[in-house]
Amino acid sequence: MNSSSMLEATYDSNQDLLNLVLSMVRQLSDRWMSQLAWVTGAQHGVMWTIRHSPAHEGGGLVDGGFDEKEDRRISLRERLVMFFSTMIFNTTCRLGSFDTSLSVSIQKGLGSSWQDGGISGGFAKLRAKAGIGMWDLEFSGGRNIIDWNTSLGAGVSLSVQGVTLRLKIGRGGHKISIPVLLSSETRPGLATVALSMLVGVAAFVQYQIVNPIQMAQLLEAKEEARRTRKVAMERSQSDAEASLELMTVAIERSREQEEEAMGLVITRALFGSAEAVKKATVEMESVKGREIELELVECADALQYLVQESKVLLYTSSKSSIQGVWDPTALEDDERALAVWYNFRGLPHYCIIDSYEPLEIPLRSHRLEIVQPATGSQ
Template sequence: MEDDSEQDNLIEDDYYAFMNVPRNASNEEIISAYRRLSKLYHPDKHPNPDHKKEAEILFNRTRRAYEEFTAQNALNIEEIGVGTFGGFVEYGAEKKVSNYTSLSTAVRVGVPTGVSLRIRLSRGSQSYTFPIHLCDEIFPAPVFYATVAPLITWTIIKKFIIDPVVKEQKERSKEKQREINKSMMLEKQKEAKAAIELMKATFSRIRSEEEHRGGIVITKALYGRLVYPQDRVLGEDPTIGLRDEVIDVTIPLQCLVNESKLVLHNATKSQLPGFFDPCVGEDKQLLVQYLFHAQIHECIIKDNEPLRIPKQSHRVNTT
């Protein structure tokens, strides 16, 4: 079970988040996002040799994301059934213990076989079956206990054994997960810094256009584990009193503004171009301070929350 929990916390590419499209994105939305990023990272637009090399990496990642979208075809099927054969009836239930482990029980009632209970433990490609013959004749009591006893036993085992063990494993594996992710995080950090360098010309153009039309101008955007003093005032410099791991994402966020609108979908923001995860395994937030019609606005959202700005409710009352 420890291996399963560690796999859940590994840094993985989320191409939906990278391209900033919803999970149910249409072909038109995916193509539009692909064209926008391809235009931003195309190596021919960056004559500087160092920038050109970084642009090739990000351009190839954009292309891989698009290829992944076109190749995806996943189907999940869940099936529950009760079957009869000859002189017996069999019914049961299956419970997923972890990503690779499941436990199932089945009660068989038949003539002349009587009542039996079968417990099956599956782990990966291996299965272990434990048949228990309860009686040769069909009586209500054995059928009842064969049905109820596994449920009660499972509830007790889960509450007093499995849950405490899983909780302890998660706590112990947190630091281990950080080590596993460290090299990947450094690579993501390097990629994010390179992306921001490539965005600077686009950032200046979009910011200038938005200032001219009185649209969205991102004045400060921070991403990470935000912890502030209790007396912080809305609208003040968000870096004052900040005590934990955050990164400045003002430039990449401004580059996502399109015609005075900014839309982020319900996915982790760490995969957005110019972002990276500064505190793997911790709860993160995104703080955005922006001007709209020359008025100060501010909002804070959780990592996986969607965001649409501008909003009247974000406006900061400065009087």
């Protein structure tokens, strides 16, 4: 693991005082980092810090308790590992002439930034500090705005000095904290009320102001992308439909042969925006003529054309490259997915994959359970 050392020296001519800071940092693993600093001068002492940061990869586990990569429910142990591994832990011990204390903080990402501990978005943070003749417990939250290199937050602190509301602003590595003393007495009840009001205000701002603005911006970006890509998408659609027309005879022959042999019959397939594909059902109306609007395209015929000996095997390439398929998704950064409903040996099956995942059908794991109607007793 990597290690580094740094020596800083400053001289105060007014006090004729030389300050030295010697710090050593060691990366213990991809998640753990430790730092030891020694300070001489007016505020001499030693500081030791150990920090845990989330891993760079999410590992396929999603916040809903479902492993998308393996298509299974995750265990309680995996849930706990996922919950704690996506937190930021920070422990600092100070031994000095002016500050002898131990502080511990835990930060958890919220919403879309849950995997990185809130580095790229909203977060909640709990910090506790104790020292000689003092203690401080603070619960705070905020949001990092990456595009603006800015962070905004607020918190409620309960300490021996009383109850304090802190407003926090960060910009380019510089931080400003504005304390508002609510009470000079240690009143847990007041701190709880203040925290509840703070959470309520934050929730109102998030759901009534921020979310609508973000949704409007997303819709505007999609509409602009549609206008920009309209000509290219229409050309791709025309080429795909022309290919399907040429493959019509082969598609019908494949479907008839597979039906007679009780083999692989593609009943429906949809490709496009992952969000739209996940919401799609086999019973929904045809998207024909509304592909760009719905960001979905029908591709059952294109997949039926690929059936060989009751099997389809596609490797890790974009499914928009399949002959007879085109991409109706507006934004380049949006994820694409493919959903396939098919019958094999007369039984219904279903699967959904990302655009670049391999597709192998039929598989027993794709089989849908058939619910038998209940019969009354004679």
